[in-house]
Amino acid sequence: MSNKPLKVALLGCGSVGSQVVRLLTEQAGDLEARVGAPVELVGVSVRRLDAPREVEVPEGLLTTDAEALVTREDVDVVVEVIGGIEPARTLILKALESGASVVTANKALLAEDGPTLFEAASKAGRDLYYEAAVAGAIPILRPLRESLAGDRVTRVLGIVNGTTNFILDKMDTSGAGFAEALEEAQELGYAEADPTADVEGFDAAAKAAILASLAFHTRVTAQDVHREGISEVSAADVASARDMDAVVKLLAIAELRDDQVSVRVHPAMIPRSHPLASVREAYNAVFVESEAAGQLMFYGPGAGGSPTASAVLGDLVTVGRNRLNDTTGVGESAYADRAVRPMGETVTRYHVAIDVEDRAGVLAAVAQAFADNGVSIQIVRQEGRGADAQLVVVSHQATDAQLSATVETLRGMEIVREVTSVMRVEGESE
Ligand SMILES: NC(=O)C1=CN([C@@H]2O[C@H](COP(=O)(O)OP(=O)(O)OC[C@H]3O[C@@H](n4cnc5c(N)ncnc54)[C@H](O)[C@@H]3O)[C@@H](O)[C@H]2O)C=CC1
Ligand SMILES: N[C@@H](CC=O)C(=O)O
Numbered sequence: 001m002s003n004k005p006l007k008v009a010l011l012g013c014g015s016v017g018s019q020v021v022r023l024l025t026e027q028a029g030d031l032e033a034r035v036g037a038p039v040e041l042v043g044v045s046v047r048r049l050d051a052p053r054e055v056e057v058p059e060g061l062l063t064t065d066a067e068a069l070v071t072r073e074d075v076d077v078v079v080e081v082i083g084g085i086e087p088a089r090t091l092i093l094k095a096l097e098s099g100a101s102v103v104t105a106n107k108a109l110l111a112e113d114g115p116t117l118f119e120a121a122s123k124a125g126r127d128l129y130y131e132a133a134v135a136g137a138i139p140i141l142r143p144l145r146e147s148l149a150g151d152r153v154t155r156v157l158g159i160v161n162g163t164t165n166f167i168l169d170k171m172d173t174s175g176a177g178f179a180e181a182l183e184e185a186q187e188l189g190y191a192e193a194d195p196t197a198d199v200e201g202f203d204a205a206a207k208a209a210i211l212a213s214l215a216f217h218t219r220v221t222a223q224d225v226h227r228e229g230i231s232e233v234s235a236a237d238v239a240s241a242r243d244m245d246a247v248v249k250l251l252a253i254a255e256l257r258d259d260q261v262s263v264r265v266h267p268a269m270i271p272r273s274h275p276l277a278s279v280r281e282a283y284n285a286v287f288v289e290s291e292a293a294g295q296l297m298f299y300g301p302g303a304g305g306s307p308t309a310s311a312v313l314g315d316l317v318t319v320g321r322n323r324l325n326d327t328t329g330v331g332e333s334a335y336a337d338r339a340v341r342p343m344g345e346t347v348t349r350y351h352v353a354i355d356v357e358d359r360a361g362v363l364a365a366v367a368q369a370f371a372d373n374g375v376s377i378q379i380v381r382q383e384g385r386g387a388d389a390q391l392v393v394v395s396h397q398a399t400d401a402q403l404s405a406t407v408e409t410l411r412g413m414e415i416v417r418e419v420t421s422v423m424r425v426e427g428e429s430e
């Protein structure tokens with residue numbers, strides 16, 4: 001005899017939601033075999049009933065009353081792919097209180113208020129899964145939470161935002177402009193509803209917080225993440241990276257040192273020989289370093305409706321299996337309560353471009369400014385002459401505080417017309 005169907009309510013039918021509907025329909029047979037019960041879509045909550053959609057939703061399932069849907073007694077699992085903080089948070093909490101498990105792709109909400117959701121799930125004795133929230137289709141959260149639970153992760157380094165990687169890749173390979181590349185990423189369904197979240201690094205920072213929480217077994221929120229986006233990255237920066245046989249990427253870096261965590265998101269130059277340099281278009285990749293396993297790399301499509309729906313469906317199958325076994329999966333793993341290291345103490349290398357007066361002694365004066373702030377120089381190059389004279393300095397390792405102080409000193413120098421760009425250099429030893 002077949003088990004009782006797993007009844008699914010879907011919140012949101014945009015890029016991801018429409019692909020969830022498609023996969024639920026097209027793969028109904030396989031899903032039933034994997035879950036051990038039919039997986040039945042019982043309602044789809046949307047903002048407007050008559051909006052154009054990428055998928056045909058079975059008749060009678062559309063509703064604009066999300067609250068009524070999530071509190072229905074027969075719903076076993078609510079899939080939240082609306083995005084944003086509210087009403088997503090309230091709907092998830094109501095779903096859990098009403099006895100449903102939740103699958104969500106909402107990294108913004110998890111990074112802002114994850115603990116409230118985890119506590120509600122634990123109190124209700126229900127599942128809360130969110131593999132789609134970080135790096136789309138790439139299985140990364142389950143490996144961190146389960147497969148690596150016996151190891152000590154020390155560093156996570158990755159490209160976790162498809163939209164910005166797509167833009168930077170286009171700027172590097174085809175010389176495309178920023179706006180044009182962003183528009184293409186939006187058309188392909190990679191960008192957030194408000195693309196500022198991608199461009200200014202908020203989306204990557206939310207993902208970095210989630211990764212750091214799971215990797216280091218501690219609570220890290222979006223506020224703990226140092227964040228810089230790519231809106232200041234210019235065609236000149238991209239060209240300058242190319243001259244150094246490097247490429248500009250938006251990186252998310254989470255480190256555990258002396259029992260403190262540091263988490264940051266910013267553009268950085270990495271050598272073309274580094275594996276992350278070959279991550280193109282909207283692909284994502286996450287490097288994980290751990291004491292026993294060494295280095296692991298996870299790579300794949302990090303954005304887009306269909307890849308993200310793949311991760312959602314994987315979680316759905318897990319919830320279905322847990323329900324049949326009358327159990328729940330691993331919840332939050334935040335026992336360590338580690339402190340967050342101030343950004344000023346973070347150590348890396350820097351690429352600094354400085355417009356200078358073209359006269360004798362300038363090079364020595366600039367080098368002295370670096371030395372006075374304790375920053376040692378690895379490479380210095382002069383480009384252009386006269387009014388176009390520019391010095392490009394690549395430093396050895398220094399703290400963020402030392403670099404900021406250097407930039408301040410440079411800005412106060414009469415021979416310095418402008419510090420035009422400061423970018424970190426990652427992925428290369430001294
Ligand atoms: N698109 C992507 O590549 C990925 C998206 N995500 C996450 O998945 C979620 C959904 O993203 P997308 O599908 O790209 O966004 P989207 O903007 O294409 O779709 C969201 C849909 O929710 C609807 N909606 C908004 N408020 C609603 C409400 N109160 N009730 C019912 N429907 C409502 C909107 O009308 C829209 O159709 C977000 O949390 C996003 O961060 C995660 C990984 C990748
Ligand atoms: N907007 C996000 C979507 C996936 O999380 C991105 O571009 O990576």
Ligand code: NA
Nearest residue numbers: 131134136138
């Ligand atoms: Na994922």
